[in-house]
Amino acid sequence: MDVNHHELLRAASRTFALSIERLPGVVGEAMCLAYLLLRVSDFLEDNDYMPPERKVELLTLWDRVLAGEAAPEELVVQLTDREPGDDPDAQVARHAPEIMAKVRALPLAVQNQLLVHVRNSTQGMARWVARGPDIPQEVDMDDYMHEVAGRVGYLVTDVFAWYSSFIRARRNLLMPLAREFGLALQTVNVIRGLRKDYERGWIYVPESFCAAVNLRRADLFKPEYQIQALQVVDMLADKAERHLRSALDYVEALPPWLHTLRLACIWPLLFAVRTLAISRDNVNVLVGEVKMTRDEVKAIVRDTTLFGWSNAWLERYYRKLQEAPRPAPRLVMRDA
Secondary structure (H helix, E strand, O other): OOOOHHHHHHHHOHHHHHHOOOOOOHHHHHHHHHHHHHHHHHHHHHHOOOOHHHHHHHHHHHHHHHHOOOOOHHHHHHHHOOOOOOHHHHHHHHHHHHHHHHHOOOOOOHHHHHHHHHHHHHHHHHHHHHOOOOOOOOHHHHHHHHHHHHHHHHHHHHHHHHHHHHHHHHHHHHHHHHHHHHHHHHHHHHHHHHHHHHHHHOOOOOOOOOOOOOOHHHHHHOOEEEEEHHHHHHHHHHHHHHHHHHHHHHHHHOOOOHHHHHHHHHHHHHHHHHHHHHOOOOHHHOOOOOOOHHHHHHHHHHHHHHHOOOOHHHHHHHHHHHOOOOOOOOOOOOOO
């Protein structure tokens, strides 16, 4: 059965679809397929109904599929009737054979970039599932985020370098920034998903952050510790801002004449910047999820499409989005 991989992309993430579908030709196809491959890995890693041992087993099988050592149909057989039918990521996983067939139609050099980086990320996810939610220090958090996001920065950079000789010549400069870009987006994701992750048994906040405000990680979501919990959120936000600055450096290192490539990086960067700004001093990140408005998304897309080729303009716009809105009301947290 043929499958429209762009429809799968939009179902899995409208936000990333905005960026990916602006990319030219083979680059756009490659990044769409890379995103879907990674969604399969993410689904196997962070669904809330498989036990850890089963996740590691299926991640290992998926890695073998990516290596060409197992047929993707083997994964589909393992998933049939075992996952919620309305989960977009589960739908992507069920289409693994069709996705892999489209990957095999890409130029060989691009195929290799995708498969190497997705395999590395998948192996890292399996290692972390086996390890469990034990994050003593910031370096442990960074290790996890590198596996699920920093390696994605490497993948994007290598595909861009395949496309552009200018980027290829700057690869050594871009690669460290690419890792930081991934850590930036993932740190904001951690802040956005604090409550949801907690409810599935994971707290990605380092124990050292909580200890700095005399708080146990287990008490992070208890109403009586709201003040300390918000201090921890601020520490996470400070960390995210440090990574975001490097992500901006990454974008500014891309040439202005590759505007669509820049936009594909600018949009997730600025969405993260704005999400972070509205998350600061906002207790709602501990009880639910804080999101940008659709109007804000549309404004960023419009403005950067017109002016995002200019680094000077981008610097000003970045600072504008960082300006925090009026702090949200300090609502009473529900009981954990």
